[in-house]
Amino acid sequence: MTIDLHAETRPTGVDAAVAAARRVIDALVRAGDISGADMADVADRLNAVADDLEDTAPPLDERLVDMWRGDGNTRHDPVTGPENPIAPPLRYEAVDTRTIEATTTLGLPHQGPPSSVHGGVSALLLDHTLGVANGWAGTSGMTAELTLRYHRLTPLFEPITVAARQVSVDGRKIRTTGEITANGEPCVTAEGLFIATYPPRPR
Ligand SMILES: CCCCCCCCCCCCCCCC(=O)SCCNC(=O)CCNC(=O)[C@H](O)C(C)(C)COP(=O)(O)OP(=O)(O)OC[C@H]1O[C@@H](n2cnc3c(N)ncnc32)[C@H](O)[C@@H]1OP(=O)(O)O
Secondary structure, eight states: OOOOSOOOOOSSHHHHHHHHHHHHHHHHHHHTTSSSSOHHHHHHHHHHHHHHHHHHOOOHHHHHHHHTOSSSOOSOOTTTOTTOTTOOOOOOEEEETTEEEEEEOOOGGGBSSTTBBOHHHHHHHHHHHHHHHHHHHTOOOEEEEEEEEEOSOOBSSSOEEEEEEEEEEETTEEEEEEEEEETTEEEEEEEEEEESOOOOOOO
């Protein structure tokens, strides 16, 4: 069974609030302590928003069931999720029946070396993209090994492409490769071993 590549991003509801939260995260990292903003007041206003959300949130087990409803892609993951403010978010396109890719531009919240993407963020994007490529190709699994090679700095503030391809399925062992490129040049390449299994969804 293959999966849908897109979790639909809605213009209203939690997706709209999450998009606003992404703006806040970016603006805070951009502002730092050298902006003219009254940060004590900013903290008060953000804490008021958090208080409101915490007061009205469902019990954790109820939300977990809600997050994992259905059998395909989720809406909450930290790479593509329209319900997750730490997701850039990536939006995948099919390249062929085993290969997917997404193009995005990352900013200051994902910085590692100066003006460059943090290596752990690259690992996150690649792990997830390899996993979704497996789902797209029809055999999903959990990451058992992920080997990365960082060839050159991955730039912030300009488009990068994250791609992955399922290479083989041998019993439960799924081998998948991927790369992050900028201007057509490889920045990070990945080789993954996935084991065909999926933990049961909370019901
Ligand atoms: C309904 C469907 C909907 C699907 C919709 C999906 C769409 C949505 C996509 C989302 C994409 C998310 C992508 C994020 C992917 C993560 O983030 S997954 C989270 C990170 N990974 C983990 O937490 C995994 C933790 N580890 C484990 O749970 C277990 O060790 C594993 C990997 C499941 C394997 O355990 P196991 O099932 O007990 O396997 P086991 O019988 O020990 O070994 C099976 C075979 O694999 C080999 N093997 C196992 N581990 C290793 C290893 N590390 N190195 C080498 N060989 C190994 C064994 O040697 C054995 O080989 P053979 O003896 O058969 O030759």
